[in-house]
Amino acid sequence: MKRLAPLSLTLALLTSIPLSASSAQEPLPFVKGSQTAIVSAHAGSPFVLALWSLDCLYCRHDLAMLGRLKAEHPQLQVVLVATDTSARRAEIAPRLDALALGMEESWIFADAFAERLNHEIDPQWFGELPRTYFYGRDGGRISVSGSLDEAAIEDWIKETYGEAHEEEQDASGNSGKNH
Amino acid sequence: MHDQRPSMSDQRAIQRLRAIITALCLALFSSASAAADAPAEKSAAPDRAAMWASMLAKQRTLAVSAAFDAHGILWRVHVDGGRVVVDRSNDAGASFSAPVAVSNEDEVIGTEGDSRPKIALAGADTIYISYTQLREKPFSGDIRFSRSIDGGRNFSAPITINDDRNIISHRFDALLVGAHDEVYLAWLDRRDEQAAREQDQPYAGAAIYYAISTDRGAHFADNVKLADHSCECCRIALALAPDGVPRAFWRHVFANNERDHALAPLAAPAEVRRITHDEWRIEACPHHGPALAINAQGTYHFAWFDNGPQARGLFLAQSSDGGKTVSPPMALGDPTAKPSNPALLVHRDTLYAAWKEFDGETSPIRAIRSEDGGRTWFEPVTLARTADASDHPQLIAHGEQAFLSWNTANEGYRLIPLDSVFKP
Numbered sequence A: 001m002k003r004l005a006p007l008s009l010t011l012a013l014l015t016s017i018p019l020s021a022s023s024a025q026e027p028l029p030f031v032k033g034s035q036t037a038i039v040s041a042h043a044g045s046p047f048v049l050a051l052w053s054l055d056c057l058y059c060r061h062d063l064a065m066l067g068r069l070k071a072e073h074p075q076l077q078v079v080l081v082a083t084d085t086s087a088r089r090a091e092i093a094p095r096l097d098a099l100a101l102g103m104e105e106s107w108i109f110a111d112a113f114a115e116r117l118n119h120e121i122d123p124q125w126f127g128e129l130p131r132t133y134f135y136g137r138d139g140g141r142i143s144v145s146g147s148l149d150e151a152a153i154e155d156w157i158k159e160t161y162g163e164a165h166e167e168e169q170d171a172s173g174n175s176g177k178n179h
Numbered sequence B: 001m002h003d004q005r006p007s008m009s010d011q012r013a014i015q016r017l018r019a020i021i022t023a024l025c026l027a028l029f030s031s032a033s034a035a036a037d038a039p040a041e042k043s044a045a046p047d048r049a050a051m052w053a054s055m056l057a058k059q060r061t062l063a064v065s066a067a068f069d070a071h072g073i074l075w076r077v078h079v080d081g082g083r084v085v086v087d088r089s090n091d092a093g094a095s096f097s098a099p100v101a102v103s104n105e106d107e108v109i110g111t112e113g114d115s116r117p118k119i120a121l122a123g124a125d126t127i128y129i130s131y132t133q134l135r136e137k138p139f140s141g142d143i144r145f146s147r148s149i150d151g152g153r154n155f156s157a158p159i160t161i162n163d164d165r166n167i168i169s170h171r172f173d174a175l176l177v178g179a180h181d182e183v184y185l186a187w188l189d190r191r192d193e194q195a196a197r198e199q200d201q202p203y204a205g206a207a208i209y210y211a212i213s214t215d216r217g218a219h220f221a222d223n224v225k226l227a228d229h230s231c232e233c234c235r236i237a238l239a240l241a242p243d244g245v246p247r248a249f250w251r252h253v254f255a256n257n258e259r260d261h262a263l264a265p266l267a268a269p270a271e272v273r274r275i276t277h278d279e280w281r282i283e284a285c286p287h288h289g290p291a292l293a294i295n296a297q298g299t300y301h302f303a304w305f306d307n308g309p310q311a312r313g314l315f316l317a318q319s320s321d322g323g324k325t326v327s328p329p330m331a332l333g334d335p336t337a338k339p340s341n342p343a344l345l346v347h348r349d350t351l352y353a354a355w356k357e358f359d360g361e362t363s364p365i366r367a368i369r370s371e372d373g374g375r376t377w378f379e380p381v382t383l384a385r386t387a388d389a390s391d392h393p394q395l396i397a398h399g400e401q402a403f404l405s406w407n408t409a410n411e412g413y414r415l416i417p418l419d420s421v422f423k424p
Helices: A007-015 A034-041 A057-072 A086-098 A114-121 A150-162 B008-024 B029-036 B048-058 B191-198 B418-422
Strands: A028-030 A047-052 A078-082 A105-109 A131-135 A141-145 B060-068 B074-080 B083-089 B118-122 B126-134 B141-148 B170-177 B183-189 B206-213 B224-230 B237-240 B246-251 B261-265 B291-294 B300-307 B312-319 B330-332 B340-347 B350-356 B363-370 B381-386 B394-398 B401-408 B412-417
Touching (some): A086 A105, B074 B126, B118 B170, B261 B300, B291 B340, B340 B394, B363 B401, B363 B418
Parallel strands (some): A028 A105
Antiparallel strands (some): B074 B083, B246 B261, B401 B412
């Protein structure tokens, strides 16, 4: 029994770049170091990091909500990371497209050593899905396992994007940030 | 002598976290049910056939189940391409025969997370196989069964066991051979959720169904519902009790959406008993099912993962009265190393528990043993370790020996005698 992704496939994933702005984004390969790269790329600007998978029932509910919120609040930055194996890569973009998230930054796990990717994302996360992180302007993040509450996210969007001086506040008013 | 339940400061941290989570996720179960019929697959349709074909071609997985037969031959089932395949080893896993495909047709087979094909042996020449065939809609699947009655040379054409044939979720098969060669299959089934949804009624989670064959797998009796409201994506643990009736142990959705664990016999009337009280309230897929072992004296041993306010991590508990009363849970493993995917084995008079951890770079399989039915435990040991992807650990036994069965990307399949580590 061999490793999941042959080298050729991995290379193909690594070199793939989204070409067209008119169709759904093909997912980028999420490997060792990608978590740090995502956080660096978004440094200074708030974003939502949504971990999901094709077979996660509750994820579909959350992603549909994020798609609606994105339409209502175009300033909302969403980064999607699918924890599926890269064998299911072709299913990602159509699914996100159907949930009005086809144009958002999208990644898929591209290392079969999922334990290491999970650990890099969050040593406190046991892999349950959906798992969502709300990154503030200062890089602090709030983590949520399970279904999201739309009103609370609307509040977070207002507070985070609406008034810059409130950036220290998190969505719940609690000091539950972790890094 | 082992880790305690969470400390007071942990408890405060958990309470704080809980407050945040509660503030952010107050959605009721009905919203998730409504989401299940969102029109997601409509616009995803055009290239599905091509996607399916490419997925089949690439289906490589480390998911393996293994068992010994009465002669000490090790049998293994796994997935290669679109086929469930079976092979055997006469030399304790050092070498394997050419694999035999169970089916002549390609299928997409559930192998991710807690999904894997199962194998069970009976008598001299009989091999039973079950697996979940994923269907063409998201989350849908069927429970499939095949057998060999000629020592693994030929397998019967797989049959679908769930008698509900809607293309919805029938997944996470569990397979057990009874005391008189009955074949038990249990699984998670969403037919009741679908029926409720069609009536615009809420329905929490899935249901547990099972079917029994009394003619060595030639036919199965009608599907029986064991319980409503199981969690949707965690494996079911099955073990045979001294009364000859299998017991199922699974993550259940109790009142207030608490995803704790339940126990019930695969026989009517099936009284469902709540075994754990960790109060993990979450609308999520933990992908993290429990383990169950029952010894000859009828002591039940439970192992499970939870992330609730009352407990976070991996736990072990015992019951000597069939689950009516349960010992205080004991934490397993290093809480900073994500202990996960527990396995239990009662062999002779020894109880073994094994689980996987992750230390930041490598995944060790850790284990403990008890010689007095779980009252006291020897110090944990590391059975094996890998620095790349790996399957869940499984504990199996033959004759005097108990083994860790573990598939890894780097080192391949490993069968490690527990005595070599515990009693060097």
